[in-house]
Amino acid sequence: MRVFHSLLDEYLSWKWVIVVVILFGYVWNKRQDILVFASPLALPFNVWDFVIPMVSDAFLIIYLILPLWLFYSCKLLFREWEPTIMIRLGGYSQWVGFTLKKIFPTLLVFCLLLLGISFIGAIGVQVSDSWSALTTTEGHYMNNYTYPLYQQGLSPILALLLQVMLMMCFLVVIHVGLATLCIFSGQHQPLLVVVSTFIFVGSIISFKVFPPDWVWLHVINYTILPMTYGSFPSMLVPLGVFVLFITIMVVIITLRFTRKT
Known part of the structure; x- marks a missing residue:
């Protein structure tokens, strides 16, 4: 209940009202384009x-979701880097798990918010549990996001869940x-800000500049x-790359913890 109240206070702040307005405006604009x-x-x-297409939108993920996540991740790491917390948890790896536990509700609520706004943006459109003719018909650009998923034999609901899961795993890896x-730098705040900026700018360069054959x-x-x-x-x-990285x-x-002890 305490976590719920904390999240409620956070998401009712003016910052998140602005985010919701931006999200809704972007989603509604995409609706009109479609x-x-x-x-x-x-x-x-x-x-x-x-x-x-709305929850898979590259511009939305790279230019809005990623910087928001970097900001909240750094904010949490700065706040939770306390010697008393380290002593209570018993180690650095436990502290990473502790910060993940702290930030995961924010990630979950944000994904639910994105899904909710996306479905609101689809109000008035036919509801179905299967793919439409627009998706299953090959040879046009309007199904760039859905046709590959249809080809894989995924149902729409499963495809949506897998998309959200993939994005969440990516953000967890970033954190x-x-x-x-943070551990290796001794919570050197300027360094974390510089690295976060590098991740954001690097993601844009990867998206806009790198040739298609640089798949990795x-x-x-x-x-x-x-x-x-x-x-x-x-x-x-x-997913294997994520697991390997973690x-x-x-x-x-x-x-590092073993060496220090």
């Missing part, structure tokens, strides 16, 4: 042709990396499910 460009194709469309840096360096291949299936044989590839961070943190 309606304008899909209508001439004369193909029936449904709610999934709106919701899945673990920043927490590890494209951030969208680790955050957007249709792009994942277009670049890798399976979603397990980016494992390496845990090993490094454990060795």
